[in-house]
Each structure stands twice: as C-alpha cells, then as structure tokens.
Amino acid sequence: MPAELTREQVAAIAALANLALEPDELDLFAAQLANVLDAVNTLSELDTSGVPPTAAIVTRHPIDRADALQPALDRESAVGAAPDASPDAAYFRVPRVLG
Amino acid sequence: MSESQPSARERCAAALDRADRLNGALNAFNTIAREQALERAAAIDADPARWLGAPLAGVPIAIKDNICTRGLRTTASSRMLADYVPPYDATVISRLEQAGAVVIGKTNCDEFAMGSSNENSAFGPARNPWALDRIPGGTSGGSAAAVAARIAPIALGSDTGGSIRQPSAMCGVVGVKPTYGRVSRYGLIAHASSLDQIGPIATRVRDAAALLQVIAGGDPSDATSALEPVPDCVSALTGDIRGVRIGVPKRLLAEGVDGEVSSAFFASLGALESRGAAIVDIELPHAKYAIATYYLVSTAEASSNLARYDGVRYGYRDPGVGSRDSLREMYATTRARGFGPEVKRRIMLGTYVLSAGYYDAYYLKAQQARTLILRDYEDAFGGTARVDAVAMPTSPVPAFRIGERTADPVQMYLADVFTVSANLAGLPAISVPCGFTSPKPGASAAGVGGLPVGLQLTGRRFDEPTLFRIADAYERDFEWSTRQPTLA
Numbered sequence: 299m300p301a302e303l304t305r306e307q308v309a310a311i312a313a314l315a316n317l318a319l320e321p322d323e324l325d326l327f328a329a330q331l332a333n334v335l336d337a338v339n340t341l342s343e344l345d346t347s348g349v350p351p352t353a354a355i356v357t358r359h360p361i362d363r364a365d366a367l368q369p370a371l372d373r374e375s376a377v378g379a380a381p382d383a384s385p386d387a388a389y390f391r392v393p394r395v396l397g
Numbered sequence: 398m399s400e401s402q403p404s405a406r407e408r409c410a411a412a413l414d415r416a417d418r419l420n421g422a423l424n425a426f427n428t429i430a431r432e433q434a435l436e437r438a439a440a441i442d443a444d445p446a447r448w449l450g451a452p453l454a455g456v457p458i459a460i461k462d463n464i465c466t467r468g469l470r471t472t473a474s475s476r477m478l479a480d481y482v483p484p485y486d487a488t489v490i491s492r493l494e495q496a497g498a499v500v501i502g503k504t505n506c507d508e509f510a511m512g513s514s515n516e517n518s519a520f521g522p523a524r525n526p527w528a529l530d531r532i533p534g535g536t537s538g539g540s541a542a543a544v545a546a547r548i549a550p551i552a553l554g555s556d557t558g559g560s561i562r563q564p565s566a567m568c569g570v571v572g573v574k575p576t577y578g579r580v581s582r583y584g585l586i587a588h589a590s591s592l593d594q595i596g597p598i599a600t601r602v603r604d605a606a607a608l609l610q611v612i613a614g615g616d617p618s619d620a621t622s623a624l625e626p627v628p629d630c631v632s633a634l635t636g637d638i639r640g641v642r643i644g645v646p647k648r649l650l651a652e653g654v655d656g657e658v659s660s661a662f663f664a665s666l667g668a669l670e671s672r673g674a675a676i677v678d679i680e681l682p683h684a685k686y687a688i689a690t691y692y693l694v695s696t697a698e699a700s701s702n703l704a705r706y707d708g709v710r711y712g713y714r715d716p717g718v719g720s721r722d723s724l725r726e727m728y729a730t731t732r733a734r735g736f737g738p739e740v741k742r743r744i745m746l747g748t749y750v751l752s753a754g755y756y757d758a759y760y761l762k763a764q765q766a767r768t769l770i771l772r773d774y775e776d777a778f779g780g781t782a783r784v785d786a787v788a789m790p791t792s793p794v795p796a797f798r799i800g801e802r803t804a805d806p807v808q809m810y811l812a813d814v815f816t817v818s819a820n821l822a823g824l825p826a827i828s829v830p831c832g833f834t835s836p837k838p839g840a841s842a843a844g845v846g847g848l849p850v851g852l853q854l855t856g857r858r859f860d861e862p863t864l865f866r867i868a869d870a871y872e873r874d875f876e877w878s879t880r881q882p883t884l885a
Binding site: 308311312314315316317318319320323326327330331333334335337338339340341342344346349350351352353354355356357358360361363371375376377378379381382389390392393394395 | 450462481482484485577617623625683684685687689690692693707709713723724727728730732733741742745746748752758759761762765768789806821822834852872
C-alpha cells in the first residue's frame with residue numbers, strides 16, 4: 299500500500315469523484331489523505347482470513363409490497379427545487395451535452 | 398398534559414424567544430421557524446380534543462438540519478443545499494407531528510454530518526453553552542447545544558459514528574443512538590446508509606425515552622427499518638438495576654483517556670454498583686481497529702451517497718458554468734464549490750478505497766474487521782461475560798477549543814474512538830451526563846470552568862429499554878442533568 303499519494307494520483311481520484319479541485323487542494327489532500335491512509339493501515343496487521351464481510355446490519359429481508367399506485371410528489375414539486383427546470387414541462391435543464 | 402400547563406403557543410413562543418436571544422452566541426440554529434411554529438402551536442391550542450393524550454402535544458422540538466422538513470429549509474449545513482426547501486417530510490417529522498410536537502427550527506451540524514466538532518458547518522461552528530470558546534461536539538452540535546441551553550426541551554440528531562452521543566456528552570445532555578433499523582431513515586440526508594440512525598436528545602433520560610417511543614417503528618418507506626415491535630421504553634424506568642451486568646473493557650480504556658473523564662467514568666461505575674449492578678471486566682479485542690474500520694466503511698458509503706449532488710435536480714449549481722461548458726464540467730465545478738473541505742476529503746477517500754486495485758485491501762478488509770468488531774460484542778453479551786450493557790466514556794476528552802484540532806483530520810477522527818463501534822455493530826447506545834471536569838484557571842467568558850462528561854452504555858440489539866433503565870437509575874442519584882450553563 300502506498301505510504302504517500304502523488305499529486306497525479308489525487309487528481310485521478312478527483313476526476314473519478316467529479317471534483318474539479320484547485321491546485322492547492324491537490325497538494326493539501328495528497329498530504330492529508332496519505333496521513334489518513336497511514337492511520338487506517340493498522341487494519342493490515344489484522345488476520346481476516348476466512349472472516350465473512352459485513353456490509354450492513356439488517357434484520358429482515360426486503361418485502362415485496364403490493365403493486366399498487368402510491369401517493370407521490372406532483373410534477374411541480376418534483377422539479378421545484380432544481381436550479382434550472384422547466385416546471386411546465388417538468389424537465390430539468392442541463393448544459394449542452396452534444397456539440 | 399394537565400390543564401395548568403401553559404398553552405402550546407406560550408411554550409413555543411418562549412422557546413423561539415430564547416432561540417432568538419441566544420443564537421448570536423451559540424449559532425445552534427441554521428433556521429428558526431417562528432411563523433410556522435406559532436401557527437402550528439395555535440392550531441394545537443384551538444383543538445384541545447384532538448390533541449388530548451398526544452404524547453408531545455405543544456412541545457417545542459429542535460431538528461437537526463439534515464432531516465427533511467416540508468416547506469422548511471433543510472441545508473445539511475452545506476453550501477450545496479443552502480437554499481434547499483424539501484417537498485416532503487422525513488418519516489420522523491410526520492410522527493412528531495402526529496404526536497403534537499412543534500418544530501421550532503433546524504439546528505447547525507457538521508456539513509452532511511461529517512465531523513466531530515461542528516466546525517465543518519458552512520455556516521460556522523455552533524458553540525458549547527458551557528464554554529463559548531469550545532466546540533459543542535459533532536455532528537449534532539446544534540441540537541445538543543439547543544437542549545443544553547434550555548432553548549428546546551428535546552431535539553433530534555443523527556448518529557453515524559457518535560454524532561448524537563458525543564455532542565450530548567460534551568454539552569451535558571442525554572443522547573441516544575437507537576438500534577440500526579429502529580427508526581426510519583426516510584428523509585434523513587444520507588451520509589453512510591449502513592451506519593446512520595436518527596435519535597433523541599433531551600435533558601433527562603425519561604424525555605429521551607418518550608421521544609424515541611414516538612419516532613421508532615417500521616416504515617414502508619425505509620426497507621432497512623425494523624419491523625420488531627417497539628417496547629415501552631418509559632415504563633422500563635423502574636430505578637431497579639439489581640443484578641444487571643455491566644461490562645467494562647478496562648484494557649481499552651487504559652490509554653488515551655483524559656484523567657478527569659476517566660475519574661468521572663469510574664465513579665459512575667461505583668454508583669451503578671451501589672445500586673446493585675455487577676461490574677464485569679470484558680475484552681473487546683478488535684475495538685482498537687474500530688476507527689480505521691469506520692473511516693473506510695463510512696467514506697466508501699458517503700462517496701456513493703453524495704454522488705447525487707450534481708447541480709441538476711436540487712441544490713447548488715455553479716453559476717460560473719455557461720452553456721458552452723459540458724455537462725461533466727458542470728458536475729465537477731458544482732461539486733468542487735458546493736462541498737466544503739472535509740466532505741471533499743471523505744468523498745476522495747471513499748472513491749479511492751472503492752477503486753479497482755484497492756477495494757480488497759481497504760473496503761473488503763474493513764467489512765471483515767466490522768464482522769470481528771460485531772463478534773466482540775456478541776461474545777460480551779453472550780459467552781461467559783453475559784453482560785446486559787457495555788460501559789465506556791462517551792468521548793475520551795471533554796469539549797476542546799474551537800480550532801484546536803482542525804489542522805489534522807486524523808486527530809479529529811480519534812474523538813470518535815468509543816462511539817463508532819456501536820454504529821458498526823448496529824447496536825443501541827446512550828450517553829448520559831456523569832460529571833464535570835474541575836474548573837480551570839482562566840475559565841471562559843461563559844463563567845463556567847467545568848465541562849460536562851458523558852457515560853456511554855451500549856446494549857443488545859433492540860434492547861433500548863435496558864439502556865434507559867440503567868441510565869435513569871444512575872440519573873436518580875445525581876444532579877448532573879439538572880445543572881444548567883450560565884448564559885446571558
């Protein structure tokens with residue numbers, strides 16, 4: 299496991315996370331994330347062979363509900379909090395995708 | 398409610414006035430909902446027959462600002478949601494309204510409930526009512542501060558790794574993280590879905606139990622909510638804890654705990670013992686891995702949950718982006734400017750540990766460690782120890798100064814060392830005040846030297862009544878819960 303993160307690695311992670319970081323943030327996060335990874339690396343000393351992973355503590359399996367119409371938000375409310383919406387058509391507007 | 402009690406309107410107006418008066422110093426509220434609250438209180442007063450017997454009729458309540466309230470701004474203390482007005486209520490809000498409670502405002506917290514001090518709020522830190530230069534704890538710092546300052550008698554927080562219990566301890570109030578699934582998460586702005594729970598904060602154990610009773614129970618809108626019947630938490634408060642077995646992981650507490658916190662904690666065990674409880678030494682061999690496990694699991698889940706903030710359906714969109722920019726660039730600049738540093742750090746860490754090549758070493762490893770941490774508790778509750786609850790200090794240190802730990806994320810994360818395992822194991826836990834540190838020379842301008850210390854009790858799944866019974870029995874012997882901070 300890496301003892302440190304390079305600026306390039308941090309930039310690659312930021313791209314995966316859809317975060318347009320500033321140059322100074324790349325440096326700061328490279329140092330801070332390396333420290334955090336150092337701290338969590340204590341787990342590597344733990345023998346987990348054969349131990350099943352726990353993803354969640356749930357007490358029941360999902361239950362199918364009746365296939366019936368439920369009350370839901372009206373269209374106006376559903377798009378009402380959008381930064382750019384067309385309430386009449388109930389559309390969200392986004393920047394151009396195709397040139 | 399007896400007839401001699403003040404009207405809902407009087408109670409709510411008093412709470413709102415106090416909130417207005419103290420919020421400049423405490424910054425406990427992001428939004429004070431005066432008009433809505435008074436209107437609702439008046440409606441309750443106007444129809445006494447309808448609210449007769451309602452458990453919280455006319456009771457003012459403060460709600461953490463990551464719980465959706467229809468028509469009332471809900472920000473998660475983030476620039477991303479600074480102007481977000483939800484079109485729906487969280488299930489807990491609907492249940493509170495059915496019980497007659499009146500929401501007086503939305504409380505400050507760490508952004509998206511990520512932090513340990515309330516310093517990650519986009520609206521500035523909330524302050525500790527016992528010492529205004531100190532943190533109230535986090536992430537539900539505003540809710541704990543509002544209750545400690547007697548603005549609202551009860552509040553809701555959310556707890557992903559200690560976010561109800563730790564600020565409750567630091568503010569000298571009672572806070573409960575229910576069993577995972579006990580309370581619906583529908584309408585809670587998601588941080589880490591396998592860890593998050595909403596829970597009560599109150600000045601007394603009895604009020605916390607009554608509030609949990611109202612919000613608990615299965616919900617068709619949350620598939621992870623539990624269908625187990627909700628027990629009567631209030632009638633569990635008998636004061637009788639004879640024969641109750643309380644496990645203490647002494648080896649774990651040997652290092653890293655502030656001396657005064659340690660003294661208060663061990664004194665509280667003595668008090669429980671004199672009420673007839675048996676104190677049993679236990680081992681939690683994997684507890685020392687809990688922080689590492691927590692920060693891998695929670696950030697992985699957060700990186701996925703927070704992918705939804707993309708400037709399209711709700712929330713902030715970066716205004717600097719014009720139509721010539723691509724959609725992807727809009728996402729990236731919106732997220733870079735809408736999220737604060739700690740949220741970005743956690744999204745980055747979570748993205749990294751889930752990425753190809755690192756998944757097994759980090760995320761899978763953490764999930765396996767989670768199993769071992771869970772088994773430690775199962776061994777303590779079963780096995781030869783057969784304890785009914787595990788006791789630890791809630792926080793290893795009392796409230797620290799604002800700014801003291803912000804430069805080093807790892808130091809900040811260590812504040813959660815005793816609280817995260819209850820979330821990883823899905824267990825219920827309560828923090829109850831168990832003393833104060835001694836006044837320090839040069840005590841803060843608030844005029845109070847001593848800082849509150851909390852006793853944490855962790856119980857079996859769905860056994861909140863035993864936790865309430867122990868905490869209430871302890872509370873009967875001490876006046877910690879009745880002490881109030883001096884505020885102008």
